[in-house]
Amino acid sequence: MAAALQTLGGGIGITLHWIAFTPTIEQQATEEQKKKWLKLAQDVAIVGAYAQTEMGHGTFVRGLETTATYDPSTQEFVINSPTLTSTKWWPGGLGKTANHATVMAQLYTRGKCYGPHNFMVQIRSLENHQPCPGVTLGDIGPKMESNGNDNGFARFDHVRIPRENMLMKFARVEADGTYVQPPSSKLAYSNMVYLRGTFVMSAAQALASATTIAVRYSCVRRQSEMKPGEPEPQILEYQTQQYKLFPQLAAAYAFWFASWFMTQQHGSITGSMEKGDMSGLAELHALSAGLKSYTTAVTARGIDVCRMACGGHGYSHASGLPALFGGAAALCTAEGENTVMMLQTARYLVKCFAQSQAGKRLTGTVAYLSAVQPSPVAGNRNMSDLGTLVAAFQHRAARMVRHAAMQMQGEMQKGKAREDAWNSCSVLLIKAAEAHVHSFVVRNFAETVQTVEVDESVRAVLTSLCQLYSLYGITEHAGDFLKDGYLTGRDIDAASSHLSAMLARVRPDAVALVDAFDLHDKILRSVLGRYDGRVYEHLYEWAKKSPLNKSEVHESYYKYLQPFLKSNRAKL
Numbered sequence: 001m002a003a004a005l006q007t008l009g010g011g012i013g014i015t016l017h018w019i020a021f022t023p024t025i026e027q028q029a030t031e032e033q034k035k036k037w038l039k040l041a042q043d044v045a046i047v048g049a050y051a052q053t054e055m056g057h058g059t060f061v062r063g064l065e066t067t068a069t070y071d072p073s074t075q076e077f078v079i080n081s082p083t084l085t086s087t088k089w090w091p092g093g094l095g096k097t098a099n100h101a102t103v104m105a106q107l108y109t110r111g112k113c114y115g116p117h118n119f120m121v122q123i124r125s126l127e128n129h130q131p132c133p134g135v136t137l138g139d140i141g142p143k144m145e146s147n148g149n150d151n152g153f154a155r156f157d158h159v160r161i162p163r164e165n166m167l168m169k170f171a172r173v174e175a176d177g178t179y180v181q182p183p184s185s186k187l188a189y190s191n192m193v194y195l196r197g198t199f200v201m202s203a204a205q206a207l208a209s210a211t212t213i214a215v216r217y218s219c220v221r222r223q224s225e226m227k228p229g230e231p232e233p234q235i236l237e238y239q240t241q242q243y244k245l246f247p248q249l250a251a252a253y254a255f256w257f258a259s260w261f262m263t264q265q266h267g268s269i270t271g272s273m274e275k276g277d278m279s280g281l282a283e284l285h286a287l288s289a290g291l292k293s294y295t296t297a298v299t300a301r302g303i304d305v306c307r308m309a310c311g312g313h314g315y316s317h318a319s320g321l322p323a324l325f326g327g328a329a330a331l332c333t334a335e336g337e338n339t340v341m342m343l344q345t346a347r348y349l350v351k352c353f354a355q356s357q358a359g360k361r362l363t364g365t366v367a368y369l370s371a372v373q374p375s376p377v378a379g380n381r382n383m384s385d386l387g388t389l390v391a392a393f394q395h396r397a398a399r400m401v402r403h404a405a406m407q408m409q410g411e412m413q414k415g416k417a418r419e420d421a422w423n424s425c426s427v428l429l430i431k432a433a434e435a436h437v438h439s440f441v442v443r444n445f446a447e448t449v450q451t452v453e454v455d456e457s458v459r460a461v462l463t464s465l466c467q468l469y470s471l472y473g474i475t476e477h478a479g480d481f482l483k484d485g486y487l488t489g490r491d492i493d494a495a496s497s498h499l500s501a502m503l504a505r506v507r508p509d510a511v512a513l514v515d516a517f518d519l520h521d522k523i524l525r526s527v528l529g530r531y532d533g534r535v536y537e538h539l540y541e542w543a544k545k546s547p548l549n550k551s552e553v554h555e556s557y558y559k560y561l562q563p564f565l566k567s568n569r570a571k572l
């Protein structure tokens, strides 16, 4: 249904109805409110948008300008867009599709502002789909990609909604205007945490798609001479092609397993929160923010590596790779801009580091911070041993977190305010947080391949893939591991040679590893990645369908080229 609507001549965007609007009702509405809206949303009897971002604010949620002012005399909220920059801007489906929206607005009652809260607002008539009174709607115009989705704008001119339209699972406003505090003000952000978690799987799927296309095409494409006189080899025989693609393939598996962990964590922590135990919220926020940021950034870069690895045909929309890149690039900005999200993770790490310095034993994904030896133990390490590789990543992350935190402490000891010290160390903090997430992904990958219930021959292949992913990370970031002598130059050389060996070892299983993603041609939408490998015939068929080929001589010849040529010839 969603796919049909999505492709129905473009301009119809129902994705956000499923991934943001409906989950917001599930997570933020009372049981009473769910009875009123959840089934309508699940049956698509209403179509919704998640309207939080404004023209002037996306990242800084506390800076949103839309207001929801409670009027006790009528027991209504008045939703208003007081400035141009308060115009809701970007929400998927808001322009032309949705007839409802959850609107994030600053809640005012009894003259006091209680910060951003979610409100259910009907924005279009259910009879004729015209905007409701006081609501101005539209599409924000063409974007880098996903132009089938009507990301839109909305303005509210003192639109009145019943008190009961405030999503009141956590915070409440009583009939007389009394505000009832939620257990945590951040619970209003809970659906963003959920959605960030799902982005880890979107990243994995996107990278899985790109590597499927590029690996299959690299077996079809033959180019150049490896040895004079010999037939042109499959381009996947070149070590450089393997070095481009196999680390991305390994990352797709790594992110796929990380998303399993994220989903399990989200379930168990939100389960405890349902029982009033909020203790896991901070770790869940830090993990989802860091993983979303890390996996989407690596994925967007990785898809472009796959595109380039396919040469000219990779640059054609026939490959499916430009569209995939455009979508993945959106994931780096949407649902929390990547830098800001990684800084949120850094904030949590600095806090945990201070706690471990004060003697607290750390748990969860930061437990290693207190366990890792500050002084490196240099020596000949077995760089093909997964335990050694995981320990190296944890040592690197712990060292970088400690360094960033100590730098910040140093700045504050020089008299800088905390915020200024934070800002002047934020590049270090970002790198430390990235190292932390990277070490989590490696550890989780290693633990998964060692415990997942698979045939031993499959485990062997997955173990090679995990070694490849880890060795690639070490060689790409060698300086971080060499800095305090934890790894030596000899260790890095050993890592490089093991990596070369892993490339060769993964080569025979590369096609099976991408086929295992089980991505149907209809999902891949790529001539290069076709399961049957019949690229060239279908590339020609695809090109012939280009709109430019509808006529042998294009109308532009008569309009522009012909007079231009004529006038130039006349001058000869």
Ligand SMILES: CCCCCCCCCCCCCCCCCCCCCCCCCC(=O)SCCNC(=O)CCNC(=O)[C@H](O)C(C)(C)COP(=O)(O)OP(=O)(O)OC[C@H]1O[C@@H](n2cnc3c(N)ncnc32)[C@H](O)[C@@H]1OP(=O)(O)O
Pocket: 016, 020, 050, 052, 053, 058, 059, 060, 061, 062, 092, 146, 186, 187, 189, 190, 192, 193, 202, 203, 205, 206, 209, 281, 282, 285, 324, 327, 328, 330, 331, 333, 334, 335, 336, 337, 340, 344, 347, 348, 351, 523
């Ligand atoms: C298998 C087959 C498969 C087949 C498939 C294969 C197919 C293959 C292809 C597959 C896919 C291909 C890809 C194509 C996709 C195309 C789609 C395009 C994209 C679509 C996108 C659509 C969705 C986009 C929707 C959107 O974009 S919706 C808008 C999103 N907008 C944001 O995300 C705003 C960010 N900003 C903030 O979240 C906050 O502003 C802020 C920064 C946290 C500060 O928040 P603030 O309140 O200022 O808090 P602080 O002061 O910083 O911190 C104060 C204290 O609070 C703590 N704390 C802050 N937060 C939280 C929190 N949550 N929870 C808990 N605590 C928190 C903090 O830790 C600190 O704790 P302490 O340290 O004190 O203990």
Ligand SMILES: Cc1cc2nc3c(=O)[nH]c(=O)nc-3n(C[C@H](O)[C@H](O)[C@H](O)COP(=O)(O)OP(=O)(O)OC[C@H]3O[C@@H](n4cnc5c(N)ncnc54)[C@H](O)[C@@H]3O)c2cc1C
Pocket: 016, 020, 050, 051, 052, 053, 056, 057, 058, 059, 060, 089, 090, 091, 092, 146, 151, 330, 333, 334, 335, 336, 337, 338, 339, 340, 343
């Ligand atoms: C495809 C797509 C779909 C979207 N769908 C929706 C939707 O359905 N609903 C919705 O509400 N929104 C949606 N959005 C909006 C999206 O959530 C915001 O664009 C996103 O949160 C980033 O906020 P921003 O645009 O204000 O960027 P900004 O925060 O303005 O980012 C600009 C730069 O400022 C930097 N910056 C900002 N704050 C800090 C800081 N504290 N420290 C350091 N650097 C900082 C950023 O790192 C970035 O480099 C969508 C966006 C896209 C691209």
